[in-house]
Amino acid sequence: MLVKQLDSNQLAQRDASEKELVALGADVLEHLPVVNNRTPAEVRNRLTRVRAALLKIAVEAATRPATVSLDGEMNVLEALKKITEQTGNAFVDYRERFNQEEKNPKIKVSLEKVPFWQALDTVLDAAELSLYDYDDEASALAFTNRDGAALKRTGQAFYSGLFRLEPSRIEAVRNLKNPASRSLRLTVDVAWEPRPIVLQQPLAEVEAKDEKTSWNSMGAKVNWSFPSKGPTPGSKWIFR
Template identity: 40%
Template sequence: MTAAFLCIVTLVSQAEVVSQPEKLNVADLIQQLDADTLLERDAAEKALIALGPDVLSKLPTPDDRIPAEVGQRLARIRQVLEKQVATSITVSKTVTLTGVFELQKVLSAIEKQTGNRFALPRGGDTEVTVELVDTPFWQATDVILDQAGLDIVALGGQPNRLVLTARPPGARIRFGQAQYKGVFRIEPIRVFSSRDLRNPQSDVMRVTLEISWEPRLSPISMLHDMQSIEAQDQNGTVIETAMGGRRDLGIQPGMSAVEIELPLNLPEDHAKTISTLKGKLDILVPGLTEKFEFSGDLETARGVELKRAGATVILDQVRKSGEVFQVRMRLRFDESSNAFESHRTWVFANPAYLIGPDGEKIPNAGYESTGQSKNEVGVSYLFAVDGGLKGHKFIYETPATMIRQTIDYEVKDIELP
């Protein structure tokens, strides 16, 4: 076994690994990946996987000091746990709560159970009766808001938070008006028909959909395949789409909803409703956020690379420029899935900061883009630090994977004007 890797080895018996994983020390299990027997090594690998995605941040980064077999096992563990994270991120959180409570207490309970946050309007607290058992987030939220007479500020609210507001007089209830697709809620909210008396070929009907997602998420992109649209009226007559191609819905960081207009040909005069409207969304969601830490002599660092899952962060150079230090780095993805397209700004919202010798966090004073390609983006961060950077660490946080999800939706019984 490699001495550089095995400093103090505490072996965990197979019985402990299998029967009491909650009592195990992650560091001990990592050491046991290099144990003498195959049985012990296999047991340690299984136990680390059983501990779940929280282990990911504690796994060492493979390097030349780690034995080849240990590196292979760590890679397998990461792969399994990252798939679990990807699955959990795009699965709706559920709510269990029964009784009569003040609205604020109900929302607090939902926040605790789902990680989705709310902002309650002043004077909006009231009592609500809830009977929720493993109820998906959006269904639970709609039921509660209907009781409280509240609605959601869909656009222009607070980042990663649902801002609640009083429901206008005459507004319909929310529950049952949308299709619930996992973490997404898709609701038709407007229909507009236009007849051109000079040119009938310009006649058009536009159906606006509001697509919301659980605010704990921050989708990077959402594309609608316009050719996937299928619509029929109440008699089964097909209503053709008036546009092809793909539409980018223009998601910005912090949003929790977006609208899209679907252009359709004007239906026949006898059409009273769109009985069914189908379409397809291609969505890119960031996976687990990883922390990349660069320490040592930052001022002499050149091209230092750290890799986590599918992301690599390269610290190219740190140099003094006038009164500030420039930290030049690059973020590269094995598969970016177009996450770095020029109009996407999410990467510039990633936290980048220094930690001083006293443990104080030093935020950056600004940044500039230094380059961009399909799989890579470069950024130069500015830091105002007196003296040198001896004893400082540079920390960069970013999602380490991108999760692509295709949503086939179907909304029904849309009343026509």
């Protein structure tokens, strides 16, 4: 009915129907008719706008970070189970694979609607656990005991929506025979929530920048090479 009213003789009714379709939310997308050469121009234009608006709503919902609420004293496995129940993000214990002691210590936390990654880092640190970056899980995060010399996870990363970004290595190289030949390489570990989502980001559109300079990725290599004139000391990096 609403789609038919997009071709109404009355402008007010066409506008109202378009707004109502958008207000129904992203679930309407699969029910919208396919636009073809027979579709009236007015309906085609309005359906295109409706579809674009609903896709934007769907993307925002899918990429919105999950939140966690935990309060009180509980063992860490119970805390991880509650995080899974609240976010859909699953965990796998890899400690047996590495012959590590499978402790289940009690932790005390107070988290109220905290984004997933900040909440997880808090829980893992409280139990002296860490994530294993080289697991073979398709839709879960693997955890192990934290190495005794490793830093805590909190305070080491930047958070942006679904993503956790942590600088893990910085390498500066200068050729002593040719002072003009120098390079700076920053390695950033990027993790995202493992719940079922689909994200596509062409690497050519990924950009890194500091206060003065920006760099675009060149080609399809994940390992970027930046110009020899690296960021100035104290610079803040932004990856997007």
